[in-house]
Amino acid sequence: MASILIVDDELVICKSCKKILERSNHNIDYVLTGQEALKNIKEKEYEIVITDLKMPGIDGMKLLDIVKETFKEVDVIMITGYASIDTAVEAMKLGAFDYIPKPFTPDELRSVTSRALERRRLLKEEREKASRTYVRFEYVMPGDLYYLPEHAWVKLEEDGNVTAGVDDVFQKSVGGIIDVQLPKVGDEVEQGKLCTEMKDSSGRTHKLWSPISGEVIEINHKLTESPSIVNKDPYGAGWVMQVVPSRLDYDLKNLIYGDALVKWWLKREIIEKRDDRYLQVSALDPKFKYEIAKQRGGENIKVCFGCGICTASCPVREIDENYNPRKIIRMALLGMRDVVLKSDFIWLCSTCYTCVERCPQGVRFTEVINAIKNIAVEEGYIHPALRMQAELLEKEGRLYEIGDFDNKKREKLGLPEIHSEKSVIGEIFKISGLKEILEKEAADGV
Ligand code: SF4
Numbered sequence: 430m431a432s433i434l435i436v437d438d439e440l441v442i443c444k445s446c447k448k449i450l451e452r453s454n455h456n457i458d459y460v461l462t463g464q465e466a467l468k469n470i471k472e473k474e475y476e477i478v479i480t481d482l483k484m485p486g487i488d489g490m491k492l493l494d495i496v497k498e499t500f501k502e503v504d505v506i507m508i509t510g511y512a513s514i515d516t517a518v519e520a521m522k523l524g525a526f527d528y529i530p531k532p533f534t535p536d537e538l539r540s541v542t543s544r545a546l547e548r549r550r551l552l553k554e555e556r557e558k559a560s561r562t563y564v565r566f567e568y569v570m571p572g573d574l575y576y577l578p579e580h581a582w583v584k585l586e587e588d589g590n591v592t593a594g595v596d597d598v599f600q601k602s603v604g605g606i607i608d609v610q611l612p613k614v615g616d617e618v619e620q621g622k623l624c625t626e627m628k629d630s631s632g633r634t635h636k637l638w639s640p641i642s643g644e645v646i647e648i649n650h651k652l653t654e655s656p657s658i659v660n661k662d663p664y665g666a667g668w669v670m671q672v673v674p675s676r677l678d679y680d681l682k683n684l685i686y687g688d689a690l691v692k693w694w695l696k697r698e699i700i701e702k703r704d705d706r707y708l709q710v711s712a713l714d715p716k717f718k719y720e721i722a723k724q725r726g727g728e729n730i731k732v733c734f735g736c737g738i739c740t741a742s743c744p745v746r747e748i749d750e751n752y753n754p755r756k757i758i759r760m761a762l763l764g765m766r767d768v769v770l771k772s773d774f775i776w777l778c779s780t781c782y783t784c785v786e787r788c789p790q791g792v793r794f795t796e797v798i799n800a801i802k803n804i805a806v807e808e809g810y811i812h813p814a815l816r817m818q819a820e821l822l823e824k825e826g827r828l829y830e831i832g833d834f835d836n837k838k839r840e841k842l843g844l845p846e847i848h849s850e851k852s853v854i855g856e857i858f859k860i861s862g863l864k865e866i867l868e869k870e871a872a873d874g875v
Pocket residue numbers: 732733734735736737738739740754755758787788789790791792794
C-alpha cells in the first residue's frame with residue numbers, strides 16, 4: 430500500500446485515477462493545481478506523485494523540478510497528451526519515473542504505478558544491506574550507450590543504424606517477463622511512443638517507449654520464444670530492435686550519455702544517506718596511476734590484475750587485517766588519490782619484499798608503496814611515525830642513539846667507536862628536500 434498524490438486540473442481525471450488506484454489498496458489524494466500539490470507534499474509523505482504535464486500556474490514540469498530538488502525520495506509520473514510527448518521525454522531526462530499518454534486505461538495506470546513501487550522496493554532493499562562497503566551500483570548501465578533514463582537504451586552501430594533495448598531499471602521494475610510484443614520489421618517507430626509491450630508474471634502489460642525514431646529493420650525474434658532473456662541480459666542477447674534512424678541528432682539530444690549519465694545517476698541514487706559507501710566518481714583522479722607509474726619502482730602498477738597473492742603472502746597483513754596490498758593497488762588504479770595518500774595503511778609495509786617475489790605480474794609492490802609514500806610526503810601527508818624518525822635522525826645522525834655505554838661495549842669487542850653523522854644526514858635532508866617539507870609542516874602546525 431502506498432500514498433499517492435494525483436495532480437490534474439481536470440476533476441474527472443483525478444477522480445477516475447483515485448478510483449482505479451484505490452482498488453489496489455493505495456491511499457490516494459488528489460488536487461487540481463501545482464500550488465495545492467506542493468502544499469500537500471510538504472505536509473504528507475507521498476511515495477508517488479502522478480501529475481498532468483499541462484496545467485495553469487505551476488505546470489507538471491515545474492512541479493517535477495521542485496519535487497526532484499526538495500523531495501528527492503518522491504517518484505513523479507507524468508500524464509501527458511500525445512502532442513506533448515517531446516516534453517514528457519524531456520521530463521524523464523529531468524528525473525520523472527515515466528509518463529502515461531492520455532487517454533489511458535486503468536491497467537496502464539496500474540502497470541506504471543506498480544513498476545515505480547517495485548523499483549522503490551528494490552532500492553530500499555539494496556540500501557538496507559548494511560554489510561556493503563564498496564563500490565556497487567544497484568543497476569548496471571554500460572557507459573557506451575544512450576539512455577531514455579530508467580527505460581530504454583540505444584547503441585550506435587558502425588553501419589549508421591541503431592540497436593535499442595530496455596535498460597536494467599525497466600527490466601528489474603517489471604520483474605519476470607513472460608511475453609514480449611515486438612514491433613514489425615518495416616514499422617516506423619517514434620521516440621517517446623510505444624514500440625514494444627512486455628507482460629510480467631502477474632499478467633500486467635508494461636509499455637516500452639521507443640528511445641529513437643526511424644524504420645525498424647530487424648527485431649529480436651528470440652524474445653518471443655524466450656522473453657526472460659530481457660531479464661538475464663538486457664544489454665546483450667535481450668536487445669529489442671534495430672532501426673534506421675530518421676532524426677538521430679534530434680533524438681540523441683533527448684537521451685543521456687557519458688558524463689551526463691554519471692551525473693544523472695549520482696544525483697538520482699547516491700546522494701541520499703549512502704554516499705559514504707560509494708565511490709564518488711567526480712572525486713576520483715584517473716591520472717593517479719600514471720603519476721605512480723612515473724616514479725621509480727611504480728612503473729608496473731598498471732599490469733596488476735588483482736589476484737591477491739601479494740596480500741596472501743604479506744606478513745603485515747597476517748597481524749593487521751586493515752593492511753591489504755591488493756586493495757591499495759586497486760584504490761590507486763581507481764584514482765582514489767586523496768584516500769590513499771592520506772591513509773595510515775601505506776606506512777605499514779615492512780619492506781620485506783615477499784610480495785615482489787611472488788607477484789605473477791612482476792609488480793614490485795614494495796616499490797609501488799614507496800612511490801606512493803614519496804608522493805604523499807611531497808603533498809605534505811607525513812605519518813607521525815616518519816616525522817619522529819626524521820627528527821631523531823636529524824638530531825642523532827641515526828635512528829638509535831649511541832652513547833658512551835655502547836661505545837665502551839664496542840671497544841671491548843674490538844669494534845671502532847661510532848660518531849654522530851649529524852652533518853651528513855643534515856646534508857641529505859637538504860638535498861632530498863625533506864628538510865624543507867618538515868619545516869613547512871611545522872610552520873603549518875601540522
Ligand atoms: S600479486 Fe601482483 S598482480 Fe596480484 S594483486 Fe598483488 S600486485 Fe596485483
